[in-house]
Amino acid sequence: MALSVYMFFFFSLLIFWCLFIKKHKKPKSTLTLPPGSMGWPYIGETSQLYSEDPNVYFALKQKRYGPIFKTHALGCPCVMLASPEAAKFVLVTHAHLFKPTYPKSKELLIGPSALFFHQGDYHTKIRRLVQNSVSPERIRKLIPFIEAEAVSTLESWVSAGQVINVFQSMKKFSFNIGILSVFGHLESNYREQLKENYCIVEKGYNSFPNRIPGTTYSQAFLARRRIQEIIREIICKRKEKRLMEEDLLGLLLNYKDEKGQTLSDDQIADNLVGVVFAAQDTTASVLTWILKYLHDHQKLLEAIKDEQIAIYEANDGGKKPLTWSQTRMMPLTYWVILESLRMASIISFTYREAAVDVVYEGYLIPKGWKVMPLFRNNHYNPEYFKDPHKFDPTRFQVAPKPNTFMPFGNGVHSCPGNELAKLNMLILIHHIVTKLRWEVVERHGGVQYSPFPVPLHGLPARFWMSH
Numbered sequence: 001m002a003l004s005v006y007m008f009f010f011f012s013l014l015i016f017w018c019l020f021i022k023k024h025k026k027p028k029s030t031l032t033l034p035p036g037s038m039g040w041p042y043i044g045e046t047s048q049l050y051s052e053d054p055n056v057y058f059a060l061k062q063k064r065y066g067p068i069f070k071t072h073a074l075g076c077p078c079v080m081l082a083s084p085e086a087a088k089f090v091l092v093t094h095a096h097l098f099k100p101t102y103p104k105s106k107e108l109l110i111g112p113s114a115l116f117f118h119q120g121d122y123h124t125k126i127r128r129l130v131q132n133s134v135s136p137e138r139i140r141k142l143i144p145f146i147e148a149e150a151v152s153t154l155e156s157w158v159s160a161g162q163v164i165n166v167f168q169s170m171k172k173f174s175f176n177i178g179i180l181s182v183f184g185h186l187e188s189n190y191r192e193q194l195k196e197n198y199c200i201v202e203k204g205y206n207s208f209p210n211r212i213p214g215t216t217y218s219q220a221f222l223a224r225r226r227i228q229e230i231i232r233e234i235i236c237k238r239k240e241k242r243l244m245e246e247d248l249l250g251l252l253l254n255y256k257d258e259k260g261q262t263l264s265d266d267q268i269a270d271n272l273v274g275v276v277f278a279a280q281d282t283t284a285s286v287l288t289w290i291l292k293y294l295h296d297h298q299k300l301l302e303a304i305k306d307e308q309i310a311i312y313e314a315n316d317g318g319k320k321p322l323t324w325s326q327t328r329m330m331p332l333t334y335w336v337i338l339e340s341l342r343m344a345s346i347i348s349f350t351y352r353e354a355a356v357d358v359v360y361e362g363y364l365i366p367k368g369w370k371v372m373p374l375f376r377n378n379h380y381n382p383e384y385f386k387d388p389h390k391f392d393p394t395r396f397q398v399a400p401k402p403n404t405f406m407p408f409g410n411g412v413h414s415c416p417g418n419e420l421a422k423l424n425m426l427i428l429i430h431h432i433v434t435k436l437r438w439e440v441v442e443r444h445g446g447v448q449y450s451p452f453p454v455p456l457h458g459l460p461a462r463f464w465m466s467h
């Protein structure tokens, strides 16, 4: 009897437990991490990512795992996304779920208040000021100064009478335009001081970050401090003169929010350095690629010459300055720029960090993981760009499908300087093809990463006047 009561009690408990558990058991999560290999612990796949041609690395991964895969790079777990829809998801429609992320050591060299490290109100207000500083109304006024800078660059190539490292020279050109757009006409002694210190900062940017005196990083850190002092001095002079300039410095200095709050000198300086940083190597790499592509496609070069010589002749053999509307009527040159941006894909991908657990296409992207939309994979996908390895500017006669062509990113952090960058390229190409002939010395091709892809050894080339 005692046994049957006990058995009854035991089985009731069992049935109750089974029913309770069945009812309350969490449904088994169907979420899995994306496919992919994490490589070696800590080192992960950083070496492959940076030492191999990213074309090969990303293409292989995509072939093996599809458009979403996980890996481990720069000490962090990452999810790489290689489809236009995924890039739109991360950068545009669900941008609030992902935050910008940069190593602290790099943030310190650029300046922690620079807009690209931020989100929300602060980012929005600074971005608006940067956008205004490079609006079409403003950059059209820069044309004569960009032309002067272009002409002086060309003269330096010809007068040197020797092989030029094109990338290094393009860096000088784009640095000077960067300074012009942020400071307007800056006294030459300040420009030289900024240049000198900026070169030291740049060297440290990709070096191992330690502050032991004498190391490249610590020298860069000190040079960055000197830049802050130089900019403070420039700000002080501007304030004394009460000048109301339209350049970025002027816009940042005059900014007041609804409560009357202004920006601090450090916030201003960090953003000025940030914009010069964002403008320089990017523009210089693409310009270097353009010279290489034109050199390798002589027929195309002849066609571009025809387009530009017509404008040159309309301007009295180059005596009159280029006008804004002329720069809007260079279709073939413009397509060459777009095709060079696609082929070179100098920004192969960008980084964000998942601010919360995110589910995309049934896969879990855990909070804290890096997320990398891969622009290059879309730029080289034959579904969107037929025969993707062929340099064919005429493909841009038809606009690419949405979100497949993103040389300037997309969404809240997309490049505010893209029109200025394209204007610089149009003007420089105009002067190069109407005045010069050139021969590339390094004939074997090859790419170096510094950190953007650039033709090997910076594209050594010789230049002559063509008439």
Ligand code: HEM
Pocket: 115, 116, 117, 127, 130, 134, 274, 275, 278, 279, 280, 282, 283, 286, 346, 347, 350, 351, 406, 407, 408, 409, 410, 412, 413, 414, 415, 416, 417, 418, 420, 421
């Ligand atoms: C060919 C030249 C250039 C290329 C390919 C380029 C590309 C890009 C890309 C892809 C981004 C977005 C990065 C991301 O989403 O993480 C970006 C952001 C940015 N670019 Fe450019 N850029 C170029 C030239 C310039 C120039 C001339 C300026 C100067 C005004 C500039 C200023 C910026 C700034 C300030 C940002 C950050 C925007 C933000 O965080 O809101 N860029 N650029």
